[in-house]
Amino acid sequence: MTSTDAALREASSRNDALIDADLIRKWLACGLGWLLLFPTIGVFVSTKFNYPTLLGDLPWFTFGRLRPMHVNGVIWGAFSTLFIGLCYYIVPRLSGVRVWGERWSRGLLWVWNLNLAAGVVLLGLGWNRGWEAGELPLINVVVTFLALVFLTLQFLMTIKERREPPLYVSLWYLIAAFVWTDVNLVLLMLGPYHIPGINNAAWHGLFIHYVVGLWITPAGYVLIYYFLPASVKNPIYSHRLSLIGFWSLAFFYPFVGIHHYLYSPIADWAETIAIVSSMMLIIPVWTVLQNFFGTMIGRWPEFSRNLPAKFLIVGSLMYLVGCFQGSLEALRSLQQPTHFTDFVISHSHLTVFGTFVVWAIAGTMYVWPRLAAVRAIGPAGGWGPQARGEAYEESPPAEAREINDVALWSFRVGNWGFWLITLGISAMGLVLVAQGLTQGFMLMAGIEWMHSVNAIRPYWWVRTLTGMSMDVGMSLVVYVLMKTTLARPTAVWSGAR
Secondary structure, eight states, X not given: OOHHHXXXXXXXXXXXXXXXXXXXXXXHHHHHHHHHHHHHHHHHHHHTTTOXXXXXXXXXXXXXXXXXXHHHIIIIIIIHHHHHHHHHHHXXXXXXXXXXXGGGHHHHHHHHHHHHHHHHHHHHTTOOOSSTTXXXXXXXXXHHHHHHHHHHHHHHHHHHTOSSSSOOHHHHHHHHHHHHHHHHXXXXXXXXXXSOHHHHHHHHHHHHHHHIIIIIHHHHHHHHHHHHHHHHTOOOSOHHHHHHHHHHHHHHGGGOGGGGGTTSSSOHHHHHHHHHHHHHTHHHHHHHHHHHHHHTTTTGGGXXXXXXXXXXXXXXXXXXXXXXXXXXXXXXXXXXXXXXXXXXXXXXXXXXXXXXXXXXXXXXXXXXXHHHHHHHHOTTOOOSTTTTSOOOSSOOOXXXXXXXXXXXXXXXXXXXXXXXXXXXXXXHHHHHHHHHHHHHHHHHTTOOHHHHHHHTHHHHHHHHHHHHXXXXXXXXXXXXXXXXXXXXXXXXXXXXX
């Protein structure tokens, strides 16, 4: 063992003592549960395109109630719950201190998830505030807002007490994500019923893009900027590029929301600003992608056996394609054949799921086995019957003390999950683009709307099958993670030999 390896292991051991492994595991377990539920609802929603009477005619199971469950559930349940759990892992390790007010975090876990469950029930009962991705009833929005305000305070206070003055880029994006979203949820509380006329549509365009661009996007950057260097054991390619990406995102993204309302009564100058800002988003996109692929230099030979890195790099490729789509559909000439078609749905799936949910899965796959190792080794690094009240029959190997080398229960099953998710979201993106353009050009040619619907019915079948592939892949990932936890402690370190 080199002196550098010894120093890294000592630092890792110190950082392991700063995290609450049980708290993180519970947040991630809840997020994994939502990850299985809400995309599955999406499969039922897509099936109803071809079979509208699927699940009967009960109001609970109609398209208008299932789709808000799916959309809000993926955003606030699957992605955000995993992200918050991973923040409890990232923040103390980057700050060098335990999370401020940690004793309140378990209560917050219950509040967050019970509020989400209540929101799903109320959406099923028909409560809906009318804004896409903002349909949750006001009471649920208020609770979500208060929870995020507390998390903002908790992480800001932790970062304030950090041991090292410089802020790593993940903390820049984390602070921004929480502060921006606190403000955006105020807009959601006031917007649907208090802003009249065309301005309501304009503000909704801003809100929905702030959810994606000022919550999900910086939150995703938090994850990949931390977990990609950690998983491949390479420093980030360029800190300067990361700051260019941060400030360009902060400057350009707030203005893009109206680009979904071109050819509307909204002022032309506002639409033009949205178009120009959408084009300028090439700066943060290319800078972060250059950073991610630069970080992989010299690490490609080990890439095939590194599941977290594979998820992160595939998500980066989806991000490139999805952002290219987003900029194209913001142009007036290209919005004519794409708007109000499934081309837009392809864009949203490739970015929200194909990029950011996939990055959250990658972070979870990195952290989860390490939590199992912390459970087996104990927070102080000592061996003994900490995990199950069992005595170990032999002293563990030295490699087992290095949390960064813990293996999953089964790489093969996890890899199957990776490929099912990757192939599913890739095929879904292609199919949605094809059917969107087919319908768009048919409508521009003056063909009756119902004829355009009949022409794209076969695509909907493929879309449903791709969603099933993704669901099976996610189920395999969750299964591997659960088996990693349930395996005997000796199995945790035997995989790291």
